Amino acid sequence: MSNMAAIEVLNLYKSFGENQAVQGVSFDVSQGEIFSLLGPNGAGKTTTISMLSCLLRPNEGDARVMGHSIRTDAMGVKSVLGVVPQEIALYEDLTARENLSFWGKMYGLRGLELKKRVGEVLEVIGLLDRANERVGKYSGGMKRRVNIGVSLLHKPKVIYMDEPTVGIDPQSRRSILDSVVALKDQGMTVLYTTHYMEEAQELSNHIAIMDHGKMIACGTHDELVKLVGGQTRIDLTLHMDDGKTIDAWRDIEGVTHVAAENGTIAVLVNDSNIVLPKLFEAATNHSARITSVAIREPNLEAVFLHLTGRALRD
Amino acid sequence: MIRVLDIALKDLLQLSRDFKTFMFLLIMPILFTFLFGYAFGGFGGNESDSRLPVGYLSQDDNWVTDSLHELLTKSEVIRLDENEFRSTADLERLVAEGELAAAIIVPDGYGRAVLKDKTARLTVIADTGTQAWITIEADLLTIAGRLHDAIRTASIIESVDAERMPFKYAFEQSLSAWDEPPIAIKETKSAAIEKAGSNSSAMAHTAPAMMLQFAIAGLLTAAQVIVTERKSRTLQRLLTTATSRIHIVFGHFLAIFFLIFTQFTILIAFGQFALKVDYLRVPAATLLVAFTAALCISALGLFIGIVAKTEEQAIAFSLIPMFVFSGLGGAWVPLEFTGETFQAIGHISPVAWGMDGFENIVARGLGFESVLLSSMALTGYAIFFFLLAVWRLNVTEEK
Numbered sequence: 001m002s003n004m005a006a007i008e009v010l011n012l013y014k015s016f017g018e019n020q021a022v023q024g025v026s027f028d029v030s031q032g033e034i035f036s037l038l039g040p041n042g043a044g045k046t047t048t049i050s051m052l053s054c055l056l057r058p059n060e061g062d063a064r065v066m067g068h069s070i071r072t073d074a075m076g077v078k079s080v081l082g083v084v085p086q087e088i089a090l091y092e093d094l095t096a097r098e099n100l101s102f103w104g105k106m107y108g109l110r111g112l113e114l115k116k117r118v119g120e121v122l123e124v125i126g127l128l129d130r131a132n133e134r135v136g137k138y139s140g141g142m143k144r145r146v147n148i149g150v151s152l153l154h155k156p157k158v159i160y161m162d163e164p165t166v167g168i169d170p171q172s173r174r175s176i177l178d179s180v181v182a183l184k185d186q187g188m189t190v191l192y193t194t195h196y197m198e199e200a201q202e203l204s205n206h207i208a209i210m211d212h213g214k215m216i217a218c219g220t221h222d223e224l225v226k227l228v229g230g231q232t233r234i235d236l237t238l239h240m241d242d243g244k245t246i247d248a249w250r251d252i253e254g255v256t257h258v259a260a261e262n263g264t265i266a267v268l269v270n271d272s273n274i275v276l277p278k279l280f281e282a283a284t285n286h287s288a289r290i291t292s293v294a295i296r297e298p299n300l301e302a303v304f305l306h307l308t309g310r311a312l313r314d
Numbered sequence: 315m316i317r318v319l320d321i322a323l324k325d326l327l328q329l330s331r332d333f334k335t336f337m338f339l340l341i342m343p344i345l346f347t348f349l350f351g352y353a354f355g356g357f358g359g360n361e362s363d364s365r366l367p368v369g370y371l372s373q374d375d376n377w378v379t380d381s382l383h384e385l386l387t388k389s390e391v392i393r394l395d396e397n398e399f400r401s402t403a404d405l406e407r408l409v410a411e412g413e414l415a416a417a418i419i420v421p422d423g424y425g426r427a428v429l430k431d432k433t434a435r436l437t438v439i440a441d442t443g444t445q446a447w448i449t450i451e452a453d454l455l456t457i458a459g460r461l462h463d464a465i466r467t468a469s470i471i472e473s474v475d476a477e478r479m480p481f482k483y484a485f486e487q488s489l490s491a492w493d494e495p496p497i498a499i500k501e502t503k504s505a506a507i508e509k510a511g512s513n514s515s516a517m518a519h520t521a522p523a524m525m526l527q528f529a530i531a532g533l534l535t536a537a538q539v540i541v542t543e544r545k546s547r548t549l550q551r552l553l554t555t556a557t558s559r560i561h562i563v564f565g566h567f568l569a570i571f572f573l574i575f576t577q578f579t580i581l582i583a584f585g586q587f588a589l590k591v592d593y594l595r596v597p598a599a600t601l602l603v604a605f606t607a608a609l610c611i612s613a614l615g616l617f618i619g620i621v622a623k624t625e626e627q628a629i630a631f632s633l634i635p636m637f638v639f640s641g642l643g644g645a646w647v648p649l650e651f652t653g654e655t656f657q658a659i660g661h662i663s664p665v666a667w668g669m670d671g672f673e674n675i676v677a678r679g680l681g682f683e684s685v686l687l688s689s690m691a692l693t694g695y696a697i698f699f700f701l702l703a704v705w706r707l708n709v710t711e712e713k
Contacts, residue, residue, distance in 0.1 A: 053554045078556040089551040091543075093328050105320045106555040150551075 005064075006031040006158050006189035007052065012061035014047050021047040023213040024061070029191055029206070031157075034184050036200040037193040038300060039210035045193040046086060048210070049162050052191070053083050066157055079108075082151030086162040088143045089150075092136035096127050096146050099135055100153060107154035117153050124179075125149040141172030148179060158189045165199065177203060197300040209304060216307045225298045231256060232272040232295060233302040236265050236279065239289040248282040261311040268305050317557050321565025322572065325539050329573060335535045339577045343528035344584060347521050365393035366446050369405045369417030369439075376425025377482075381489065382461055386418070391453040402439075409439045416440035416450050428465060464488040521585040522672035523645035526607065526665050527636060529574050533615035534632035536570040540619030541628045563704055566619065571612040578604040591676050599685045603671035606692035610664050613699035620706045639663040667691040 007029035014022040022044045029035040037045045050056040052063055054074040062069055068076030090099050100118045109117055122128045125145040130138075135146060144164060151159055161180065165173045180203055183190055194200055200207050201221055208218040217224055238245060246265060250258050254275040257268040269275040272295050283290050296302070305311055329335050370386065372379055386394055395414055405417035419437035427434035436458070440447045468485035543549045552562055582600060585591040593600045614635060622628040640646060643665025649657045660666045671688035674680040 055550055055553055075556050075558075078554060081554065083551065083554040085547055085551055085554075087547040089547040091324070091328060091548060092546070093331050094324070098327065102320065102324050103551075103555075106317060106552060106557050108556065 004031050005029065006033075007035075007063065007065050007191060009048075009052070009063040010061055012048065012051055012063060013059045014044075014051060014056060015059055020213050022051070022058075025208075025210070025213075025215045026061075027206075027208050027215065027218055029189060031189050032184065032187050033205040034180065034190040034192055034203050036204040036207045037191070037210055038195065038197065038200040038207050038304075040195050042212075043195075043210040044213040045195075045210055046162055047213075049083075049160050049191070049193060052077075053081065053160060054078060080157045082154065082156035082159040084148050084151045084159065084161040084164050086164075086166060088140075088147045090135050090143065090146055093134060095132050095134050096122065096138070096149075097131040099146060100149060103150040104153045109154060117155075121149045121152055124152065126175075141168050141175075144168050144172060144176060148176065152183075156188065158191065159183060160191045160193075162193050163195070164192075165194070165196070197304075201300055207300065209300070209307065211304075211308050217303065221300070224300060224303045228268065228298050228302045228306040229270075231268050231270055231298060231302065231306065233298065233305065234267045234269060234272060234276065234279070235292075235294040235296060236267065236290055237263060237292045238265065238283065239291045240287065242286070242288075245283050245286045245288040248286060249279055252278045252282065254278075257305050257309055259305055259309065259311045266301070266305055266311050268302060315561075317561045318565045318568060321552075321557075321562060322568035325536075325566060325569030326572060328539055329535060329569070332535060335532070335573075338528060338535060339532040339573065340580060342531070343524045343577075343581055346528065347517070347524040347581075347585075347589065365389070365391060366415040366450055367395045367413070368392045368450060369400065369408060369414045370394045370396045370420075371400060371402065371405060371417070372420040373422045374420045374424045376429075378425035378428050378461070378465070379420050381464075381485075382420065382424075382457070385457045385460065385489075389453055389457065391449055402437075406439055409441065415444075415446040418454070428462065431465070431469075460489065460492055517585070517589045517591050518677035519648050519669075519673065521581070521589055521591045522669060522676065523640070523665075525578060525581045525585070525672075526611075526643070526668045527640040527645045529577055529607070529611045530614070530636040530639060530665075531632065532574065532577060533570070533611065533618055533636075534629050536573060536612075536615045537619035537622055537628040537632055538625050539569075540566055540616070541622050541625055545624070559707060560704070563616065563707060567612055567616050567700065567703075570615045571608055574611050574615075575604065575608040578608055593672075593676055595679070596675050596682055596685075599675050599682045600672070602682075602689050603668065603675070603685050603692075606689040606696065607664075607668040607671070609696035610668075610692040610699065613696045613703065614664075617699045617703040617706065620703050620710065639665045642666070644669050661691075664692055664695040667695075 005028045007027075009025060009027050009029075012022055012025045013020075025044070025048055027035070037048060039045055047056065051058045052065065052070060054070050054077050058070070062071050064070070065077045066080040068080065070077055091102070094102065097118060100121055101114065104114045104118055119128070122131050125148065127142060127145060127149075130142075135143060138146070148161070148164060151161075164180075165176050168176075177199065180190055180192065190203075192200075192203060204221065206218065206220055207224060208215050209224070210216065217227060246258055246260060249255055249265075249267060252275060254270045255267055256270065257266075259266045267275075267279065276293070276295075280290060301311065368386075370383070372383065383394075386392055400408075402419060405414070405419070408414045409417050417439040419439070421435070421437055424434050424436065436454070438454070440450065442451075464485050467488040468481050471479045471484040471488075472481040540549075543552075549562070553559070582593045582604065586593050615632075618628060618631040618635075622631050640663075642660050643649075643663030644652075644660055645665050649660050649666060649669070652660070667688045671685040671692070674684040674688070678684070
């Protein structure tokens with residue numbers, strides 16, 4: 001992996017009326033690495049990607065993609081870029097081959113080169129045998145594969161992938177994650193946004209955590225996990241709780257954060273051996289019953305909880 | 315620049331897979347051309363005979379009565395509706411029901427009475443308070459007057475030289491003199507209509523009118539391609555490639571233009587060869603009007619596609635101008651039938667300029683120069699709608 005930055009982002013701001021969508025985001029992405037923007041929905045990930053794709057003009061700040069400024073050299077940026085949008089941006093009444101052929105032309109490919117690349121990409125995404133079927137008849141997973149395939153046609157130096165696994169089956173998701181790793185192995189730089197902690201953890205060389213338009217942490221997985229120190233996350237479910245148990249847990253010494261999400265309470269503690277009995281005791285005192293307990297190794301969820309006081313999927 | 319063509323070809327490929335496109339662009343205008351042409355009497359036959367239907371029953375058997383019948387048959391006002399099995403009561407009923415404008419009964423002895431210069435009365439059944447009766451009465455008086463004048467003239471001639479000019483011969487000569495009266499009004503039609511045939515007057519209006527109207531209606535399919543592109547985020551994806559906004563706009567415009575111009579070409583050919591509307595009398599003029607009208611309507615389609623946020627809006631935004639521009643522009647009722655004020659207001663609609671252009675060629679028999687103003691106006695509208703579309707795209711898709 002080269003240390004030269006493929007993407008340099010400097011103090012980007014973007015607002016829509018009163019809504020401050022992105023507030024002073026800065027980070028560097030080295031060539032040949034996978035860099036993930038991790039955060040819940042509405043964190044500002046897609047707005048950041050849109051600015052880096054020259055679809056939105058930042059209110060302040062700048063970014064360079066392979067040396068091209070998004071402010072002054074949009075065409076230069078676009079020429080080195082492949083974008084996989086969050087939505088399936090394909091023409092459903094055209095076949096996969098027709099779609100790839102059209103997008104290849106938009107990326108400047110012509111003639112034999114275009115034909116060759118369309119064939120190669122169809123093979124990579126595993127749709128060579130169904131290339132002449134209309135995309136509208138494909139399953140969600142197949143459409144996602146074509147959606148990614150389009151961005152690979154011109155062998156871009158940098159690929160943005162905006163939540164490419166949203167709403168698809170586990171098998172297709174696995175296939176997409178494998179293809180992201182394969183892109184990195186081919187020397188491409190991948191900027192990947194997701195709100196799935198596991199994806200960011202599995203794929204990324206570096207991860208930036210975003211929340212409410214701000215970047216709240218950035219580093220390798222290990223660097224980020226160190227932010228929570230020796231803390232442990234305990235996930236519990238409670239039966240017959242009136243809310244007082246959770247308040248009581250917050251007051252226990254050694255508990256740093258408590259967040260409830262979909263019936264599960266995530267508790268960040270300094271030492272689980274000492275704190276866990278106190279959690280049971282407090283629940284008993286408030287006539288609540290703990291029905292499940294899971295003690296987890298520190299991970300990005302814990303980091304997000306530590307930094308924001310909220311679970312990642314809140 | 316080649317990307318403009320790529321985008322246009324992609325749009326046309328998408329449109330070619332939509333059956334609705336062909337319904338709107340070709341089948342509907344042809345059907346409506348027939349429908350409106352029929353309504354305006356463009357196919358001849360009894361339906362196009364504008365004379366007033368008048369029942370006729372003769373109870374007399376005399377050659378004078380036969381002459382009266384012949385005069386009535388030649389009338390430009392009265393169309394005799396004869397049925398020998400009808401009775402007087404039947405005629406009264408038909409007039410009361412409005413099936414006949416009036417009925418004439420020739421009583422027994424009418425011919426003999428006329429010959430003897432005695433009082434002879436026709437029996438007429440009519441609603442005397444109507445405008446139709448006033449018209450019929452005037453024509454009847456004229457015919458009856460000619461008949462009596464011919465008899466008097468024949469009597470005088472016979473009294474002078476009965477050997478050379480017997481009564482009946484003099485009577486016939488006297489009546490036939492009215493076939494070529496000393497003073498007459500000569501009606502002429504434009505060369506274009508004369509050449510195309512008697513039924514093309516209505517078609518000369520209807521064919522271009524339906525062509526223009528359904529060109530606008532066809533925009534809803536073209537506009538939907540652009541709306542779907544934005545909704546499916548393919549437009550945003552296009553904008554992440556090294557393709558500029560202006561290329562994208564021109565690409566879509568080119569596709570819509572090709573579609574509309576092809577539609578015009580097919581419908582002009584259909585009008586020329588199937589409906590005998592003489593578009594090819596001045597081919598260059600027809601080409602110019604079709605070209606500028608297609609430019610104008612394509613730019614409007616582009617604007618609609620960019621303004622509409624949903625398919626439903628695209629349909630509404632296409633149908634509204636179709637109805638407003640077509641109605642206002644004289645596609646349904648010729649502007650010549652309206653007052654000067656309405657004609658002036660009607661020319662706010664580009665359809666009015668398109669109609670002017672086509673009608674100058676096919677109905678008024680004018681030359682190439684006559685379409686220049688219309689074509690300039692249509693080009694002006696095209697530029698206006700195109701600039702609106704570009705402006706709207708820039709506002710919608712924030713830079």
